[in-house]
Amino acid sequence: MRIRSTGRRPALTALAAAAVLATASCGASGERPAAAAATLSIAVQGAPNSFDPALLVDGTQAYVWSAVYDTLLMVDNKGELRPNAAESWNYSDDGKALTLKLRQGMTFSGGAPVTSAAVKTTLERTMSKPGPNRFRLSAVETVETPDERTVVLRLKEPDGALPHSLATTIGVIGDPKTLEAERTALDPVGSGPYVLDGATVNGSKYVLKKRDDYWNAKAYPFETVEVRVIKDRTATVNALQSGTLxxxxxxxxxxxxxxxxxxxxxxxxxxxxxxxxLADRNGEVLEPLGDERVRKAINMAFDRDKIVQQLLRGAGKPTRQLFNPKGDAYDPALEKEYPYDPAAAKRLMAEAGYADGFAVHMPSLFFTKPFEPTITQSLGEIGIKVTWDPTPPQNSVSAIASEKYGMFVMVEGFNSTPVEVKDYLAPDGPKNVFDSSDPELDELLDRVNAERDPAKAAGLYRRINAFTVENAWSAPIFYSGRHWVTDDGVEFLGDGSNTFPTVRAFGVSG
Structure with a gap:
C-alpha cells in the first residue's frame, strides 16, 4: 500500500527546466582572447533562489549549489548511480531500510567533520520544512545514526527512487551548526568541492574557489568556476566573444x-x-480528458516531425514518451504509437461524444509562447478551441499546481528514471497534479519500488512507460536537444545520459 503525503504539494520543478530551452545562445566573430583552462566560466539565466538545503531546486541553479554541497550519492556522466559522500549503500531484504556508510575524513568548508549526525540533521530539516524537496523524502519514517559514519533511513514503504534522489537536492549535507544561520541562504558552509569567493555578487555572479582539502579534489580540474547570471542572449554572445565565458x-x-x-x-x-x-485524467475540471479516446485523439493531432523541424530548427527529435531516451524506461517501439492523423483523431473525438469538440483554457507561460500558435492550430484541427490565459512568470508554478487547468504545456529537463517516475506518476507527485492513479499502474509502481535487481527494475520501468503511452496519460511532443560550445582548454563531457547541471560535466581538454 502506498503512503500518501498529507502535506502541501511541493512546488513543481518543471519550470526550472524551461531554462534548458532558453539557455543563452552565442555567436562568434572577430578576435577572442585565449581561454584560461584553470577557470570554467558558464552562464545561467536565473540566480539560485537560496542555498538553504531545504529550498534548493533543480535546474541550472544546480551548477552553483552542487559545487558548494556534496551529495550522498552521485550520477556520473554516463547516467550510472555512484558512491559520493557515502562510499556505499544497501537496502534491507524487505526494502524498508536504506543504510549508507560515509567516507572517512570529510570536512565542511568551515573545518568541522562531516558525520552521520550532520546527514541526519539536514535530512530531518528537509523532511519537516515546507519546500520543494520534502516530497522526495515522503517514504522516510526515521533517520538513525548507529555510529559517526553510518546513516540508516527507515522507510514506511519501499522507495526505488530514493537512492537516485540522494544524488540530487535531498542528498546534500549541511553543517548543523550553521543551517539555521542567516548566512546559509546566501553563503552556506558546505561539504562540497568549492566555496563561494568574496567576489561573488548574489543574483549576478557566483565565483567558486576549489577546496584543496576536499576528499575528491582530483575529480574537479578547475581551480575557479564562475557562474554568471545572464538573461539576455545578446549579452551572452558578447560574453563568449570577449572570453568572459x-x-x-x-x-x-x-x-x-x-x-x-x-x-x-x-x-x-x-x-x-x-x-x-493531460493532467486531469479523471475529468474533474475538464471532463473530456476523463475519456481515454479524447486523450488519444489529442496525441494524434500533432505533426511532431514538422514541429521539430520548424520550431526547434531540427535541434531535437519527435517523441511520444516522457522519459530520457538514454534511460531505463525508454522503449523505441513506443515511437510507433499515435501517428499524425487528424481525421482519425476526429473520429475518436466523435466516438467519445465530442464531435463538435470542446473549449479549453491553458496558462500562457514564459516558455510556452513559441509553441502556442502551433498547439492552438493542431488542437483546432480536431475541434478543440484553446484560450491562453496570460500568466506572469512568477505565477507559472502556482498556475500549474492550482488544479485550475486540466491540461497545460510543460518543458522538463530530464532526471534519472526512478526520480522521473516518482515525480510524474506517484500519487501526490509534484508533476501528477490531479493525483491520478490506476490499479494496473499502482501495482507496477509497488513492484518497481520493491525490486532490488537493476535489470528487472529496468523492465518494470519500461512497462510503466508503456502504460502511460498506451493510456495516453500525456501527449509528449518533442525532445529538445542542445548544442554545447566550449573554448580552448574546456571540454563538455556529457552524452545526454545525465542532464543534471553540475560542473562535473566539464573537463580540461588538450
Whole structure:
C-alpha cells in the first residue's frame, strides 16, 4: 500500500527546466582572447533562489549549489548511480531500510567533520520544512545514526527512487551548526568541492574557489568556476566573444559560425521533453480528458516531425514518451504509437461524444509562447478551441499546481528514471497534479519500488512507460536537444545520459 503525503504539494520543478530551452545562445566573430583552462566560466539565466538545503531546486541553479554541497550519492556522466559522500549503500531484504556508510575524513568548508549526525540533521530539516524537496523524502519514517559514519533511513514503504534522489537536492549535507544561520541562504558552509569567493555578487555572479582539502579534489580540474547570471542572449554572445565565458549552450543557427571561429561543439539530441500534459485524467475540471479516446485523439493531432523541424530548427527529435531516451524506461517501439492523423483523431473525438469538440483554457507561460500558435492550430484541427490565459512568470508554478487547468504545456529537463517516475506518476507527485492513479499502474509502481535487481527494475520501468503511452496519460511532443560550445582548454563531457547541471560535466581538454 502506498503512503500518501498529507502535506502541501511541493512546488513543481518543471519550470526550472524551461531554462534548458532558453539557455543563452552565442555567436562568434572577430578576435577572442585565449581561454584560461584553470577557470570554467558558464552562464545561467536565473540566480539560485537560496542555498538553504531545504529550498534548493533543480535546474541550472544546480551548477552553483552542487559545487558548494556534496551529495550522498552521485550520477556520473554516463547516467550510472555512484558512491559520493557515502562510499556505499544497501537496502534491507524487505526494502524498508536504506543504510549508507560515509567516507572517512570529510570536512565542511568551515573545518568541522562531516558525520552521520550532520546527514541526519539536514535530512530531518528537509523532511519537516515546507519546500520543494520534502516530497522526495515522503517514504522516510526515521533517520538513525548507529555510529559517526553510518546513516540508516527507515522507510514506511519501499522507495526505488530514493537512492537516485540522494544524488540530487535531498542528498546534500549541511553543517548543523550553521543551517539555521542567516548566512546559509546566501553563503552556506558546505561539504562540497568549492566555496563561494568574496567576489561573488548574489543574483549576478557566483565565483567558486576549489577546496584543496576536499576528499575528491582530483575529480574537479578547475581551480575557479564562475557562474554568471545572464538573461539576455545578446549579452551572452558578447560574453563568449570577449572570453568572459568559455562554455555555453547555443542555438543551432550559431553552430557553423562558432565552429568556423575555432570553438568546439557537441550536440546532445535530447536534454528536455516538451509535453502537453493531460493532467486531469479523471475529468474533474475538464471532463473530456476523463475519456481515454479524447486523450488519444489529442496525441494524434500533432505533426511532431514538422514541429521539430520548424520550431526547434531540427535541434531535437519527435517523441511520444516522457522519459530520457538514454534511460531505463525508454522503449523505441513506443515511437510507433499515435501517428499524425487528424481525421482519425476526429473520429475518436466523435466516438467519445465530442464531435463538435470542446473549449479549453491553458496558462500562457514564459516558455510556452513559441509553441502556442502551433498547439492552438493542431488542437483546432480536431475541434478543440484553446484560450491562453496570460500568466506572469512568477505565477507559472502556482498556475500549474492550482488544479485550475486540466491540461497545460510543460518543458522538463530530464532526471534519472526512478526520480522521473516518482515525480510524474506517484500519487501526490509534484508533476501528477490531479493525483491520478490506476490499479494496473499502482501495482507496477509497488513492484518497481520493491525490486532490488537493476535489470528487472529496468523492465518494470519500461512497462510503466508503456502504460502511460498506451493510456495516453500525456501527449509528449518533442525532445529538445542542445548544442554545447566550449573554448580552448574546456571540454563538455556529457552524452545526454545525465542532464543534471553540475560542473562535473566539464573537463580540461588538450
Amino acid at each position: 568559455n562554455a555555453a549552450s547555443v542555438e543551432v543557427t550559431h553552430v557553423d559560425r562558432l565552429e568556423a571561429a575555432g570553438f568546439d561543439t557537441k550536440f546532445i539530441d535530447a536534454e528536455a521533453v516538451g509535453t502537453l500534459s
